[in-house]
Amino acid sequence: MSATRAAHRVLVLNSGSSSVKYQLLDMRDASRLAAGLVERIGEQTSRLKHSCLATGETREHTGPIADHDAALKAVAEELTRDGLGLDSPELAAIGHRVVHGGMFFTEPTVVDDEVLAEIERLIPVAPLHNPANLTGIRTAQALRPDLPQVAVFDTAFHTTMPESAARYAIDPKTADRHRIRRYGFHGTSHAYVSRETARLLGKDPSEVNVIVLHLGNGASASAVEKGRCVDTSMGMTPLEGLVMGTRSGDLDPAVIFHLARVGGMSMDEIDTLLNKRSGLFGLCGDNDMREIRRRIDEGDEEAALAFDIYIHRLKKYIGAYYAVLGQVDAVAFTAGVGENAAPVREAAISGLAGLGLAVDPELNAVRADRARIVSPKGARVAVAVVPTDEELEIATQTYALVGKNN
Ligand code: AMP
Helix, strand or coil: CCCCCCCCEEEEEEECCCCEEEEEEECCCCEEEEEEEEECCCCCCCEEEEEECCCCEEEEEECCCCCHHHHHHHHHHHHHHCCCCCCCCCEEEEEEEECCCCCCCCCCEECCHHHHHHHHHCHHHCCCCHHHHHHHHHHHHHHCCCCCEEEEECCHHHHHCCHHHHCCCCCHHHHHHCCCCCCCCCHHHHHHHHHHHHHHCCCCHHHCEEEEEEECCCEEEEEEECCEEEEECCCCCCCCCCCCCCCCCCCCCHHHHHHHHCCCCCHHHHHHHHHHCCHHHHHHCCCCHHHHHHHHHCCCHHHHHHHHHHHHHHHHHHHHHHHHHCCCCEEEEEHHHHHHCHHHHHHHHCCCHHHCCCCCHHHHHCCCCCCEECCCCCCCCEEEECCCCHHHHHHHHHHHHHHHHC
């Protein structure tokens, strides 16, 4: 990273089907200049919330924003009001989060027509995400056609997984014809957190093995060996693996046949059940860990069982990835639940002293924004809490790529 590059800002865009999240960063010191969110795009009650971090000013607008094009233009206007307009020569690039890069995209990539076509070809395996990501890129291109647009893929960090971890045990011809394999997601977070954990231990990423537990509303675990991902819990889609806010995670696939044949449910109904109405929400009616803990404190048995099922699955993955790695230097907790819910960390690690894993109750109870170790001093394996920063990771990768190409 050079402090002398004239264009040193990166705009990060995370485009969902009806929302756009954004951050503008100054890559000379990785500081945030502005951040915001446009929600409910296409409705009468769209909302734009914008914060200029330099001045501390926050502005909010409610009213119809018809589409992504209108949303991005509204964001551009807000940035201009703060003297941070998208026409500024200081803007180096726009970095886009793209959920599915398949096997093709192993690294961040400058967008051209071929890249757009490949992201489009991946829509059948990422129908919920890639169309919105594409719309975001095309809209940004129209706004600044001269500027490099960089796609940063959620799957890229996991493309180092060996075939033994990436393949399902089904006929390879059928699998390949339909692009069925384990891709993994949350890759920018797993990459960032595994690196930051190494830094916390005072080591280079190539010297450590880390189990990363990204526990947000979506949740995934990964086994990172010397900086490279060797296994992760999400699969062809983000449905596999851990118990999540509203997703079931692992499930006997025959449950789906049973629900269709015996339960009379349609494929779309089963899809909705497993993605939107399962996990913690399906088990107890709440997907927010704060609410679940509050209910447990009041003696609610349904919430307690949901918590136990969540922890049991998490523990199984810690054990599995311990075995995959053979030797582990750290287990790192991140994202909304992982960073904030001390009882989840404590319960997931309890009983694992035989593996060299323990948390210090006092250190674990401390609330803080910084990366920290919560295992007892001298523990064989560090247990760490490492706040994730996907926007910074996207901006860093984008800026590095654009710098290389200049
Ligand atoms: P994320 O997807 O990373 O934004 O995480 C969102 C989830 O984090 C929420 O649904 C909550 O379950 C959880 N969460 C956020 N803050 C807390 C907190 N203070 N304590 C426990 N869980 C939290």
